[in-house]
Amino acid sequence: MKFMNINQVGLLNQSSEKSNKVSNRPSDVLETKKSSHITVGQSSIQNALASSCNTYGKTSLAEGKASGKQEVKNKEAIECFEDIKNRMTQEDANDIEEEGMSLEKYNMERLDRTLTRMKKQKQLKREAIESSVEKREQQAEDLERAAIHSAIHGTGSSQVAEALENANLPVTEENILKISQAVEMAGAIRELSDKAMSYMVSNQLEPTIFNCYQAEYAGGKTGMGSGNQNIQAYEAINVAYDVSENSVSSLNMEGWKAIEGQVAQVIEAAGYEADEDMMENGRWLFANDLPITEETIEGLLELQEIKKEVDVDNIAEEIVKQYETGVEPEHASLKSYGSAKTKADLAVFLKDLEKQLTDKDFVIKDVTFHRELEEIRLKMTMEVSQQLKEMGVQIDMEHISDIIEGLKEIENSYYQGLLTDAGIDATPEQTELLKQTTEKVNALAAMPDILLGKTFATRREETLDSLVESGNQLKNQLEKAGEAYDTMGTEVRKDLGDSIKKAFQNISDILEDMGLEPTEANVKAVKILGYNNIAITEQSIHEMKFYDKQVRALMDGLKPAVTMEMIQSGVNPLEKPIEEINKIIEDIQKSIGVSEDDKYSEFLWKLDKSDSITPEERKAYIGMYRMLNQIEKSDGAAIGSVIKAGKELTLDNLMTAVKTKKAGNLDITLDESFGTLEALEQKGETIEEQIRYYRSLSGDILDKVNPEQLKDGSISLEKLSETVNKDANSKNLSYQKEKLDKLFSEMENPEACVELLENSHQEVTFEMIRAAEQVLNNENWNPVFKKISDVEKEEFAKDAEELVNVMDSDSFDKAFERFTQKVQEQVQKEKQKDTNTYVDVSLLKLVGSSLQLTGSLAKQERYNIPMVIGEQVSNVNVTIQHKDVTGGKVQVSYGSSTLGKVQAKWTVRDGEIKGFITADSQPGLELMRSEKDAMTKGFEALGFQVRQVDYSMSSNQKFADLQDEVKEKVSTKQLLQIAKVFIGTLSMVERREG
Structure with a gap:
């Protein structure tokens, strides 16, 4: 009898593997939703699946595979906005700004990535968040206000709310509904059938809630029993088979025994003992027409353990934990319940390390510290390994090296994540420079503060690199001599420092004789000068304090966001003198801080x-x-x-x-x-x-x-x-918290704002989204106008009228720029008033941003022109569009209490005009219709022939392109002339009706 190698059996199954893959594209999810195996009792789960077509459609999967730990890629800006809104808390906002960049200046996609990264970091430093009584009371109020309990008719809502609260996520109705639906879907795991597990193993699906649910209610019952693969395998080895039931009991024992030995080899090669239980798993794979490989064995064991260990009643906490890092609830991974055998002690060590780090505030320097300790241990081990070997003691050098490499990987992932968040290519060189800079800033904080005295004479040439090098030498000297020292990063003490007083008993007298206060800065300067035998004079004290301040500014200023800006602009933070680096830091902070x-x-x-x-x-x-x-x-x-x-x-x-x-x-x-x-x-x-x-x-x-x-x-x-x-x-x-609430509550239509910004090639940030909303709501001029004096209002109105008068001139763009700048200066003047509150200054800041956007839009021929009507300023929005070299369009929109919202679209080609005017009220439309003759005369005075003007209560109609022979190009100036005529008509109606 000729036997087939077990690898050949695996290859037979793999040959049709692609045909058995299940895609998680939205259309496939819809088909799953329609499956007859979804019962009436699963209606809320059906809703979750339907929702996933919209929510999960944001993600990108590896082709043919679903991933429980997939990263959300290529999100649209609005999707990022909604994601941030659902996940960001005031603590997150604080932590993000601590990295050196203003929250409002972050690009949406970068902010989304940064938020995910920071939440992952937080998971390393805590197992649970103990909330204060004040916070719990606030959350209770939020729960009551949102009527969450009445919205979710289930006993699990309070558990979900608590899980969200403990994970530092907003406790909102939307979040509770998402998590609750995922928890309900997770119920499928209790009933995970053999066919469902076979489906998942066959398609190499990650064990997520969604995949388990899909396998149980769709894949697990939709035809896994063809048996063609193993039939071919049995025939190849001349073994009889029984297909009456696809089960282990139906297999011919002789057929199983033919490959049993090779299965045992595969099991042992995978790192397991080929005992009775493991061989039974091999038979299970064989019976279910699956290749017996290391991967399928691991997959089966994992699913068995998940089914056994998963606690569906308390799974909300695990779902929330992953949601915090950006994984949609229904796609939460269940791997944490699996028990696939760890193949190396390294993974265990790293896991233990993470647990240790949760006992204190985690920062990347903790991992660096552990890595440095392991490197020291490796060095020591290498030096004594030969001697120990002779004594019969074996040292696992490879194990220590693996640990070091694992720790390095954690560090590199952190720094690569920072660069990726910022949209910087995370090359090995860029990553290493960011890493070196961060580590040396941390190292400098641990240096003896008397280092300032050692480098005092060369302070103007010192760099971060040279300071750390000198500091290491000094640190070694002091430690060898057994001398204690204060570090550069020592926290400011509330007293003047007993140790300092003992070392320099007469510091206070020295300062008093010079007429200087015994401030901590002065005391520290005298101590450093004295320790380094530098003459203590008023001049040297001032110089030392300035030097100390420069070094502290360097340590405080080189935060990740700032450092990355330097790296992106080609500046090496390690090599330039401290004063020069500080100047660069200051400029960057003004830009992004x-x-x-x-x-x-x-x-x-x-x-x-x-x-x-x-x-x-x-x-x-x-x-x-x-x-x-x-x-x-x-x-x-x-x-x-x-x-x-x-x-x-x-x-x-x-x-x-x-x-x-x-x-x-x-x-x-x-x-x-x-x-x-x-x-x-x-x-x-x-x-x-x-x-x-x-x-x-x-x-x-x-x-x-x-x-x-x-x-x-x-x-x-x-x-x-x-x-x-x-x-x-x-x-x-x-x-x-108040700033975040205000930020989100004031954004009534973020979709339209994002569309405006993207179409005009503006950065999509919180600041710009809010500015766009001001522009779209015609509120970029009015808030300033309301605040200024009557005399200033008259001047504003005069300037606005003059702006319209010069619309048809070549100087219009310059005039518009001057007008915008003048109003910006007025905004700055209004900010200085003593009567301003936080709300007032916040509004004026927002108006300033909207005026900047107004200026940027004007450079793209999208003008927001003010029209003063009594005590209000309305916007006349004028958009120029050059259709091609021979034609063009101009669109004018306007709104007021008299006319309502009015829109006009004018198409110009070969000297002819077609117009389409709409209004959202019948009286407004009739008022505009009554001015048709006046407008026609205005257009004809410009040399245009009015071919057609239509009026409607709807703005859905479109113009057909004129097909006549083309004669000449339409300039921006001509299109603005047309807009001017229409604006004149609007103004005339307003004056007459007002």
Whole structure:
């Protein structure tokens, strides 16, 4: 008898593998939904499947396979927006901005990827989130307000809500419905039949809720029993077979025994013992016409264990855990319930490592730290391995190397994810530079702070790379000598530091003799100078403080988002001098970081939330804040005048200097001949450094200050900075929540906004979506007009009328740009009013963004022209479209209480005009119809012949292209002339009817 190799049996099955694949495309899902095996009792599951046609259609699967851990790819911006809305919390918003980029400036797709990455990271550092009583009360209110319990008639809704809450996901009706439907679908796993498992193993389907459900109610009962594959196999080895029932008992034992030995070999090659249970699994695969390979064995074992171990009653937590990272609930993987044997200790080690990391706040440097420890252990092991071998002790060198490689993989995945989120090609070189920069920033924070003294003389040439190198040398020296040291990243202490006082008992006396405050910055500078035997003078103290501030600014500023911007622009953060890198950081932060308006809005929000502040105090606090903001942005003249006068840099003295400058009595030139203090001669360079130091402190204060901290005008700038830093928590989460709520609630029609942005090639961000909504709602001019004075309103109206007058001139684009800029300046002026609240400034900020968008659209011949009607400003939207070189269209839309919404489309070709005017009210339509003759005369005066003008209450009609002989091109100027005539008609109707 001739036997067939077991691999040949596998090949027979694989030959038709592609024909048995099940696609998860929407059309296939619909067919599954229609299957007769879906019973009436599964109506909600049918809804879930139908929903998946829309929801899951966003994902891209590997051809022929479904994946429980699939990444959502190529999402449309609006889908990303909805996904973010459903998953983002105030904690997420805070964490994202902590990476160095403003939430509102993120591209939607990048933000979606970043949110997914950060939520995955959070899973590493927690097994559950213990919510405070306040948070639970808030969530309870949200539950009641959304009427979630009445919307979901099931006992599991509270469990789902709790799972969402513990996972830091919004507890909304939509999310609870999604999770509940997935939980209901998961019920199919309890009844997973042999045929369903055979279907999944055959098609190599990942064990997800959706796939298990589909297999049980569709694939598992729709024809897995042809048996052709094994029939061919049996015939090839001359074995009789019985097809009366596709079961193990029906197989001819002689046929099974013919391949039993080879099956055992496959099982053992897969890493299992070929015992009775495993051989029974082999027979099961054989009976179900499946190839017996390592993959099918693993797949079967996994499904058996899932069926046995899955806890359907408590599966909501696992579904929510995966939903947090972007996996739609019905596609949650069940792999965590499987028990496929781990083939190496490495996977176990990495899993244990992740558990260890959940016990503390996880950051990537924790993985790096573990990897470095393992590398040290490997080095030590290699050095002693030979000696141990001679003693009969075997060292598993490969095991340690695998661990190191696994940890490196975790690190690389993290950094590659950051680059991918930012849309940067994650090449090995780019990834390594980002990794090196991040690791060296973390390493610098762990260096002895006296490193500043060691590198003091070369401070202007020092780079991040050179600082870390010098720091490592110094650190080794101190550790060998057994000396303790404070690190660069030591948290600011609330006392002055007992260890410092003991080491330098006379620091306070030194500072007092120099007339300097015993601030932490001054004490630290004296300590570093003294330790390094550098002369302690007022000048050297100032210089050391400036150097320290520069290094701290480097460590604080090189956040992932900022570092990636550098890398993308070709800047190597490791090689450039510190001051140069800090200047680049500052420029990047202005571009992508939290804006000046955002910081001021948060300050006003804190003021608005404080009931104990009087109107007079409020005005004083706002004045102090603006003064600090002006100092931070200025050339430092106010600081210089206080220093030159020999006064202390307090809030009151700085305010006096700023007011003096405004009054025109301050004449300060900052150069090398700046001047001297009474008791100490200093070079101009040191004065410049002092000014830059205090300007930087002003910026730090503005980032974190609470209004009450500005109450004491006699406090020095340095002391205030230390106070603010001590009391500062992470970003105010209540503020973040209110900002997020406002962000989402104000977006009434995000689809239309995204369409406008994409069609006009604008970046799709939260900021731009909101700006687009302002433009679409004709609210880009009106909010400013409402706020300005009567005199300013008259000037606005005059300028707007003049803008229409020059529409038919070559200077129109320049005129429109000047008008927009002038209104932008008015917005900035309105922001400075003391009476503004958080809501006022937020609205003005939004108006500023909408005006920027208005200017960008104008450059694409999409104009939003203001028309003043009484106390309101309406928008006249004019869009130019050049159909080809010989024709064109202009569309004008307008809305008011008199006419309602009016639209006009004018098609021009070969000197002829066809028009189509619509209105959403009959009175408005009749008013426009009554002006037909006047419009016709206006067009004819321009040299055009009016061929046809139609009027309708509907805007669905379309024009047919004119087929006459083409004669000449239609210019933008001519199309704007046509629009001007129509706008004139609108204005005339408004004046007459008003």
